[in-house]
Amino acid sequence: MKFFRQTFESLRFAWQALRSNILRTTLSLLGVTVGIFAIVGVFTIVDSLEKNIRQSLAEIGTDVLYVQKWPWGFGGEYQWWKYFQWPETSYSDYKFLAERIEGAEATVVMDFKGGLTAKNGNNSMDALLQGVSYEYNKVSEVTVEKGRYFTPQEVDAGRSVAIIGAEIAENLFPSDPDPTGKSFKIKGLKYMIVGIQKKKGKSLFDIAGNPDTKVLLPYLTFAKSFQNRVENSVDIVVKGKPEDEGQVELEAEIIGLLRTKRGLKPTQTTNFSINRPEAATKAVSGVFGVITIAGWVIGSFSILVGGFGIANIMFVSVKERTNLIGIQKSLGAKNYFILFQFLFEAIFLSLIGGLVGIGLVYLLSFISLGSLDIILSTQNIILGLSVSSIIGVVAGIVPALGAARMDPVEAIRSK
Structure with a gap:
């Protein structure tokens, strides 16, 4: 009980010391503030960017394989002159795979066309058109809020039906909360x-x-x-069955079938690419890893300066209060009481600096950066406070130990 009471007294002494030297306290925590702001700020922005990119990658499908003419390039030499000679992946390639592939949950064909305008009376809006086969919602997110998804009959018969985005619905039918069942036109087609x-x-x-x-x-x-x-350059997307542990066998099956369809001999090189969204995710993670390291390096320099600043202030504080330390020891204060008194003061200094740095990052989240939402996560807050506490302990331990080991008689005599 006595230990906890004296520990609390050490906390109170440390807090009073900081309050009595406001200017010195403010100047000493600036380095830590800048360092924590740099580290937590970089982590927060990287996390926000990575979340945004991963959400976008989820829209092109997860655990899927893209069969295309051109491979996705993520570093290294891109042999475009070689891929240029390859034939385009076609609708007939899709039909061949869809009818014969055994290890797939879904095989989908899709194609895009931009620069078109959707119209309804006097209302119009630029739109991106995407033609898809029936199982498209199995390989990519299609969240239908009103109405329904396509039926197999509509897709197989090529009927003039559409699933539209929310902004298109708002612009073409501004006064209608649910325009399902109604029609619009693109290039005069309804x-x-x-x-x-x-x-x-x-x-x-x-x-x-x-x-x-x-x-x-x-x-x-x-x-x-x-x-x-119909026979046009397309993207073919294949999703493996849920019970399959990997995509290696599925990829091998796709390669075998498509090589057979194209009449390639065993000695001939495969003339199509199988791309994985996971490769894009890994590439993105690698880039963000470099940015994170840069943030740590920049922040570490600032924190190092801040740590030296706090250590210097603590040495000065011990020097100023040497006489008081002697009096406290002569009245029975234990070494740990003196140690905690100065160690807590250093930790308080560093934590206040860290809190200010985290507060600046929080304010940054209110700044509009276009479509990027900056979100300060609990994990990054804990990281900032943890780093601040460690810096406080490292910067304050030597001055605190020096104060705790002072001879009370010599301390009282000092001026």
């Missing part, structure tokens, strides 16, 4: 709305296009209306 996607909002990265401004059409409808032919 399409009936069967579903409206849930509003996503602005995003920094829309890898697959913003669903709020997108029009989904059955692939056959899209190809005949906007590509003039």
Whole structure:
């Protein structure tokens, strides 16, 4: 009980010492403030960017394989002259795979076309068109808030139906809360709305296009209306079955089937690419890893300066209160009481600096950075406070030990 009471007294002495030297306290914590702001700020921005990118990557599918002409390049030499000679992946490639592949939960064909305008009377809006096959909602997120998804009959027959984004619905039908069942036009062609996607909002990265401004059409409808032919350059997406542990066997099956379809001999090189969204995720994580290290380096220099500043102030504080230390010891104060008194003062200094730095990052989250939402996570707050506490302990331990080991007689005699 006595130990806890004396510990509390040490806390009180430390707090009073900081309050009595406001200017010195403020100056000594600036270094820690800048350091914690740099570290927590970089971590927060990196986390926010990474979250945004991962959400965008989720829209192009997770645990899926993209069969395409061009490979996705993430570093290294990109042999474009080699890939340029390869044939385009076509609708017939998709049909061949869809009819024969055994290790897939879904095989999807899709294609895009931008620069088109959706119209309803005097209302219009630029839209991105995407033609998809029926199982598209199995490989990518399609959150239909009003209405429904396509039926197999609508997709197979190439009917003029559409699933539109929330912004398109708001612009084309401003006074109608639910325009499902109604029609709009693109290039003079009429399409009936069967579903409206849930509003996503602005995003920094829309890898697959913003669903709020997108029009989904059955692939056959899209190809005949906007590509003039079904046999066109397309993207083929294959999703493995849930019970499969990996995609290696599925990839091998795709390669074998498509090589057979294209009549490639065993000695000939495969002339198509199989791309994985996970590769993009790894590349992004690598870039953010470098940025995070840079944040640690920049912040560490500031924290180092701040730590030396706190240590210097603590030495001065011990010197100023040497006589008081002697009096306290002569009245029975234990060494740990003196040690805690100065150690707590150093930790308080560092924690206050850290809290100010975290507060600045929090204020940064209110600044508009376009579609990027800066979110200060609990994890980063804990990181900032932990680093601050460690700096306080490291900077204050030597002066505190010096104060605790003083001879009371010599301390009282000092001026």
